[in-house]
Amino acid sequence: MTTSLATLLFLGGLRPCEAVPERESEQVRAAVVKVYTTYQVPQYLDPWAPGWVYSGTGSGCIIEGNRILTNAHMVGNATLIQVRRYGQAERHTARVQFVSHEADLALLTVDSPGFFDGVKPLTLAPLPPLQQEVSALGFPEGGDSLSITRGVLSRIEHIDYVHSAENLLGGQIDAALNPGNSGGPVLVSGRIVGIAMQVIMLSQNIAYMVPSPVIERFLADVADGRYDGIPRLGIRHEKMENADLRSRYSMPPGETGVLILGARPGFASAGLLRSGDVLLSITGHAVANDGTVEFRPQERTSLAYFVETLQLGQTVTVEILRDGKVSSLVVPLNRSAGSGNMVAPPQYDQRPSYFLYGGLLFEPLTFDYLRARNFGSHELMALAAKMPSYEGEEVVVVVRALASEVNEGYHDLNDGVITAVDGTKPRNLADLVRLVERGAQPFVTITYDDGQQIVLDRARARAAGPEILRLYQIQSDRQLPVANERR
Helix, strand or coil, rough: CCEEEEECCCCCCCCCCCCHHHHHHHHHHHHHEEEEEEEECCCCCCCCCCCCEEEEEEEEEEECCEEECHHHHCCCCCEEEEECCCCCCCEEEEEEEECCCCCCCEEEEEEECCCCCCCCCCCCCCCCCCCCCEEEEEECCCCCCCCCEEEEEEEEEEECCCCCCCCEEEEECCCCCCCCCCCCEEECCCEEEHHHHECCCCCCEEEEEEEEEHHHHHHHHHHHCCCCCCCCEEEEEECCHHHHHHHHHHCCCCCCCEEEECCCCHHHHHHHHCCCCCEEECCCECCCCEEEEEEEEEEEEEECCCHHCCCCCCEEEEEEEEEEEEEEEEEEEECECCCCCCCCCEEEEEEEEEEEEEEEEECCCCCHHHHHCCCCCCCHHHHCCCCCCCCCCCCEEEEEECCCHCCCCCCCCEEEEEEEECCCCCHHHHHHHHHHHHCCCCEEEEEEECCCHHHHHHHHHHHHHHHHHHHCCCCCCCCCCCCCCCC
């Protein structure tokens, strides 16, 4: 099982790693901090509840500009963040400047006078070669003082980030890391090449870091005072390792690429790329039949790499094969990672959306909801992989019933996927609310799963609402997002 740790990094001028004299090692240690977080986790099965409060510790490091770089999973849903400098006893309140939940990175600062005095900020180094020895600094469980462990960079490729469920470039190291290392810098010659992020719990010394190219992109993103996100091309594709598949789409011998199955609504690629196109290259880098690109000599990773190094609002040049002809297209990068999904990725620092009607609880299907259900339903999990048919499309589920006379007979409902309200398919949760409340018929008919129906008398359901809220000590019958689209 892969679990989050905590991690932190900083950007400086990218120059080759060079030896750091031993006399500077104390300066490096002085830039590492311990992070203390109190956070409140929403309850997706009781979305009106304030959530459970927890506390934890992690690590971070000081970079230029009086900033502390750490993992996003150290600050997500936080109610209080404190930091303590290496070798000191006092904790100081910190505040979040920027956060990228997608890349599991965050920047903090401290307003206490003198906190950053005397610290030489750490700088960012280019991604080192494989088998390069690295040092991981942080404050893992088992003690309170700074820990330094060593290992090597053993692998670089796209991995699933536990915190965001995004697939991004990651670095595998064999340094011993434990909870509390999260946010701590991974160093070569005293400079940051990665951030301790997550480990595989049942393995032996398999840990992962957010590598310096991902950190560099994040810091460049926020340089204008705003975080925009990691751009995505927004396509679904299929590998073309089968010779007959390549022949079917008129691929010349020696040509490689992947078959485009479609583009997400709202992405600029949806108006330029078509189902049946073969994606041959991205920014001049050939796409292999297995969907990888060479990002360093003899090293390959996901074709998304050369898009993820760019910023939102930039363009990417792609080469495609369409109807047997090769052409180049310039695609604007107008949407970020996590947007355009029918099932929303993990969310932080916001309340769950819900709607209570006649004691029935409705919610959009999200990654957080699936996690609360322990990913138990194969049918719901299958929906998470589907591409939406239009912008703003959500899967809406009836979670359960808060038992009352008005919903008698439906008390055992759970995880039913809503397919229609009075014969109309709701586009999302907000649309379901509109269909339920503005319907003119005396009975509302809510269809779910394989045609089963929930039928409620509109007048009785409306009248029962306040009493159900009182009995179950709920303040509001709804919490709806300002907009159904997440950029």
